[in-house]
Amino acid sequence: MVATDLTAPAGAPRGAGLPVIGGGGDASGLADMLQQFIEQTVADSPRKLQRARALRGRALFCSAEDERVRVCIDFAGDHIEVRDVLDELTQVPTVTADFLTVAHLTSGHESPFALLARRKLKARCSAGQALFLLRMLRFLQLESEARRTEWLQRICWAALALGAAGVAAWYVS
Numbered sequence: 001m002v003a004t005d006l007t008a009p010a011g012a013p014r015g016a017g018l019p020v021i022g023g024g025g026d027a028s029g030l031a032d033m034l035q036q037f038i039e040q041t042v043a044d045s046p047r048k049l050q051r052a053r054a055l056r057g058r059a060l061f062c063s064a065e066d067e068r069v070r071v072c073i074d075f076a077g078d079h080i081e082v083r084d085v086l087d088e089l090t091q092v093p094t095v096t097a098d099f100l101t102v103a104h105l106t107s108g109h110e111s112p113f114a115l116l117a118r119r120k121l122k123a124r125c126s127a128g129q130a131l132f133l134l135r136m137l138r139f140l141q142l143e144s145e146a147r148r149t150e151w152l153q154r155i156c157w158a159a160l161a162l163g164a165a166g167v168a169a170w171y172v173s
Contacts, residue, residue, distance in 0.1 A: 028084050031071045035082040037106035051139045057132040064098040093125035093133040108142040
């Protein structure tokens with residue numbers, strides 16, 4: 001289990017309030033990669049730190065190569081917990097990708113939205129969880145990539161809005 005503390009004071013040197021590792025030697029490669037990426041993202045960007053504090057919820061990252069490798073990321077506002085999970089988590093937004101795709105995402109070579117569009121990254125969630133999932137993917141996107149794929153994000157938001165309108169219209173009728 002790895003937790004990243006988001007309570008470091010503004011202007012604190014890099015490394016202040018960073019992860020507290022419990023059982024870090026037992027963590028999977030996927031958990032380590034996601035933890036390091038989140039830690040660096042929060043440390044390097046005050047905007048990302050603010051977004052991380054605003055996120056509340058949990059998501060599951062699953063390995064496409066090995067179904068036993070599942071990592072839960074829990075955004076609690078004052079900390080982010082990244083941990084391997086053995087049991088099935090239900091009713092949790094799920095992102096599935098192969099190891100190389102996650103490596104491209106965490107290195108900043110690929111945007112999560114571009115990976116979704118190319119079906120390299122697969123996301124599954126309920127209608128009520130879609131907003132959290134989109135906000136979490138936006139948090140995971142590097143700021144330089146965010147500028148390049150802003151149009152794709154707008155398409156995702158428009159599709160979400162159209163889907164919600166369609167569901168509401170169907171539900172009302």
